[in-house]
Amino acid sequence: MKDLFSELVAYVSALGLTFGSPAYAPAPPQEPQARPAAALARLGEDGRRPLSYLEAQRTIPVEPGAALRFPRGFMWGVAVSGTQVEGNDHHSSWAAWERMGRTREPKGLATASWERYEEDLALAARTGATAFRMSVEWSRVEPRPGEFDHAALARYASVVATARRLGIEPVVTLYHFAYPAWLEGGWENVAAPAAFARYVETVAAAFRGKVRYWITINEPNLEPGLGYLVGVFPPGRMSPLAFARATESILRAHVAAYDELHRADPGALVSTNVFRMVRRQGQETVTWLPAMEPGEVMMDRLAAWVDAPGARPRRTLDYVAFDYYYAFTLPEFFQLADYWRWPVHPPGIYDAARYYHDRYRLPVLVAENGMAEQRRQVRPDGWTREAFLVNHVYELQRAAAEGVPVLGYFYWSLMDNYEWGSYTPTFGLYRVDRDDPLLRRKPTQAADVYRRMARDNGIPGDLLDRYLYRRS
Ligand code: BGC
Numbered sequence: 001m002k003d004l005f006s007e008l009v010a011y012v013s014a015l016g017l018t019f020g021s022p023a024y025a026p027a028p029p030q031e032p033q034a035r036p037a038a039a040l041a042r043l044g045e046d047g048r049r050p051l052s053y054l055e056a057q058r059t060i061p062v063e064p065g066a067a068l069r070f071p072r073g074f075m076w077g078v079a080v081s082g083t084q085v086e087g088n089d090h091h092s093s094w095a096a097w098e099r100m101g102r103t104r105e106p107k108g109l110a111t112a113s114w115e116r117y118e119e120d121l122a123l124a125a126r127t128g129a130t131a132f133r134m135s136v137e138w139s140r141v142e143p144r145p146g147e148f149d150h151a152a153l154a155r156y157a158s159v160v161a162t163a164r165r166l167g168i169e170p171v172v173t174l175y176h177f178a179y180p181a182w183l184e185g186g187w188e189n190v191a192a193p194a195a196f197a198r199y200v201e202t203v204a205a206a207f208r209g210k211v212r213y214w215i216t217i218n219e220p221n222l223e224p225g226l227g228y229l230v231g232v233f234p235p236g237r238m239s240p241l242a243f244a245r246a247t248e249s250i251l252r253a254h255v256a257a258y259d260e261l262h263r264a265d266p267g268a269l270v271s272t273n274v275f276r277m278v279r280r281q282g283q284e285t286v287t288w289l290p291a292m293e294p295g296e297v298m299m300d301r302l303a304a305w306v307d308a309p310g311a312r313p314r315r316t317l318d319y320v321a322f323d324y325y326y327a328f329t330l331p332e333f334f335q336l337a338d339y340w341r342w343p344v345h346p347p348g349i350y351d352a353a354r355y356y357h358d359r360y361r362l363p364v365l366v367a368e369n370g371m372a373e374q375r376r377q378v379r380p381d382g383w384t385r386e387a388f389l390v391n392h393v394y395e396l397q398r399a400a401a402e403g404v405p406v407l408g409y410f411y412w413s414l415m416d417n418y419e420w421g422s423y424t425p426t427f428g429l430y431r432v433d434r435d436d437p438l439l440r441r442k443p444t445q446a447a448d449v450y451r452r453m454a455r456d457n458g459i460p461g462d463l464l465d466r467y468l469y470r471r472s
Contacts, residue, residue, distance in 0.1 A: 069458035070400055075169055075408025076454035077131035078124050078429065079368055081176035081218065082140070084417040085113035085120070092139035092178040093186060093234035094420075102236065103421040110418045111432055112439055117159050119441070124414055125166045127429055127447050128454030132163050133367060133410050135173035135218070139180035142199050153206045160210050171213040171367075171410070173273075174200055174257060177223060177233065177420065186227060186235045187246035187253070197256035204264035212269055215321055215367060216257040219275040220250045221295030233420070251298060255305055258316040273321035273367035274299050276352045280327040280343065285351045288328075303360050319407060320356040323368035324349045324392075339372035339425035344383045346391035353399035353406055363405040366396060370412030372425035385429075385446035390467035393459055411450060415441050 083094050087109035098106060113120050124132050140152040163170045175196070179186050183195060200216075217223075226233040228242040237243075254272050261268045274295050278285040287293040299320070304313035327345040328336065335341045349369060356364045371388040373379055393409060400406045415430035416423070423434050429450055430441040449467075452460050 069456070070397065070406070072457070074406070074457060075131035075171075075365070075410075076129050076450075076457075077133055077169075077171065077408050077410035078127060078129045078414040078450075079133035079410040079412050080113070080120070080414050080417065081135040081173065082137035083107075083110075083135075083176065083178045084413075084419070085111045085415075086137070086140075087112045087114055089114075089137060089140060091143040091181055092137065093181055093183075094178045095139075096181040097234040097236075102234075104424075105422050107418050109439065111415060111441075114155070118162055120414065121159070121162050121166055121168065123430055123441055123443075124163075124168060126443075126451070127414075128451040129168060129414075130454065131169040131171055131213075131408055131410065132414075133171040133173065133215070134159060135176035136203055137178060138175060138196070138199050139178060141203060142180055145180075145182050145195070146198075148202055153203070157206060157210065160207065164210075169213065170211055171215065172207070172211050173215040173218050174203060175216065175253075176218040179234075187224070187249040188228060188235070188237065188242050190245075190249070192249050193252040193256050196253040197260055200257040200260045201264070204261050204268075208264050212267065213365075214257075214261050214268055214270045216254045216261075216270060216272045217250055218273060219323060220247075220254060220272050221277070221298050222275045224250060247294075247298070251301060254302060255307075255316050269318040271317050271319050271321040271365065272302065273323050273365075276322045276324045276348070278327045278348055278351070279333075280329050280345055280348070283347060285327045285345070285348045288333075299356075299360075317360065317362060319363045319365055320360055321365045321367040322352050322356060323412075324352050324366065325368070325370065338374070339419070340374040340377075340379050341381070342372065344371065344381065344388060344391075346388075346395045348395075349392050350395040350399045353396060353404050354402070357399075357404045363407050365407040366409045368410055368412040370427045372419075372427050374426075375424055376416075376426050376431060385444065386449045386463075387467040389446060389449055389453070390459055390463050391469065393453055394464070394468060397458065 083089065083092060087107070089095055094103075094107070097103060111120070121132065134156075136156050137152075140149060141156075142148055143152075160170045160172070179192075183189055183192060186192065189195075223233065224243050224246040227235060228237040228239065228246040231238040237246075258270050261270050277288045277293055277295055279288045280286075287296070299317075302316045305316045306313050326336075326342040327348040328343050332341075332343045335343075349366065353364050353366070356362070369392050371379075371383060371385050373385075389411065396406060396409055411429060413427045413429075416426040416428035416432040419425045419427075428441075429444060429447040431444055432439055432441055449463060452463060
């Protein structure tokens with residue numbers, strides 16, 4: 001196993017070279033006085049060390065029954081993506097992938113959310129959510145090259161309007177793992193960034209003044225690996241060269257989308273959500289590869305984008321969105337294929353929030369954080385979704401209490417949905433059973449915990465007492 005790992009390290013480090021040397025220079029260490037004195041007192045000598053569980057428990061004084069609160073306006077979000085919930089989409093790379101027999105299960109109707117979005121938004125409102133992350137699907141809006149489906153755009157506009165009516169802030173992802181089937185080769189196609197920019201221009205014009213928070217491309221650091229290196233996502237390529245091309249093309253597509261969104265609305269707030277890939281050493285999270293982490297290199301490039309050789313670097317991120325699910329030890333790396341065995345490590349969300357803010361001096365947003373079971377069975381490690389939520393929100397609150405501007409927290413996912421080829425991993429605050437022909441959304445205890453936290457804009461004391469650092 002050791003050999004396999006070192007080979008993997010060498011291989012991926014070599015690939016990292018294709019990113020070029022980042023022009024980005026990290027921000028200088030923060031002046032100690034910039035942090036509240038109370039926060040400093042809670043930190044280790046170097047002012048940066050993440051606290052251990054036990055230390056953390058002592059850091060934010062919790063009176064019995066007291067609630068810790070986030071700043072006003074904090075977004076309590078739930079997240080979904082088009083391909084995973086809409087159902088009946090026929091023009092996307094994933095629809096083609098399924099037709100090729102590459103998925104374990106057919107998707108069918110997913111959660112039928114193309115039609116049932118009003119019901120879903122009402123469920124989101126019932127969890128106390130004040131924000132909803134959704135995606136607009138490129139293949140719905142542009143089913144054939146250059147041909148835009150205005151009815152599809154109108155349906156997405158109606159989702160946004162319904163959310164607003166319920167007091168829910170829409171956060172819109174423009175690309176979530178699925179490209180239109182007509183885009184041959186996906187991101188490896190040299191025409192992809194320009195094609196994406198044209199689609200974004202259309203969406204941005206249709207949504208002008210209606211959407212403030214945008215995410216351009218979901219997890220730009222995962223898709224090249226999954227689709228172009230290990231070939232488990234469309235287009236199923238397994239080539240280091242394809243991986244390098246897709247990476248580059250995704251970065252360019254982000255920048256083009258960033259510019260289009262700002263052209264349409266100078267007040268737009270735009271980011272991409274990087275997948276936070278970290279290992280764990282004791283209680284500390286460390287980069288998963290010894291020398292570097294390709295996703296962080298990508299973010300460095302976007303934070304100081306160079307349009308042409310010699311041009312002045314410019315920032316193409318207005319905030320930093322990140323997805324955090326787990327931190328693994330080396331042996332645990334080999335169990336990541338079972339989503340219900342992803343190693344839960346709540347302090348990792350604190351580390352990520354601190355890391356991105358300290359590095360880029362931008363507000364941060366947790367665009368995804370969630371826990372899966374295997375079709376609703378009890379997890380082997382005993383973690384429940386209620387405990388998972390409380391511990392992660394607590395850790396995020398610790399970062400906020402230290403002065404990290406945290407815009408919001410989005411739980412993945414509002415309800416059980418299509419997990420890229422299979423319905424086996426279940427993440428939802430609402431349960432959806434596949435054998436129920438009505439695909440009823442059933443509330444779980446976790447939805448209730450979420451609702452209580454959202455209502456209090458923090459964790460009610462009794463939930464802390466009950467769940468903090470407990471495994472069940
Ligand atoms: C993706 C989601 C996915 C979730 C859980 C993220 O990588 O953005 O689409 O469902 O993780 O696997």
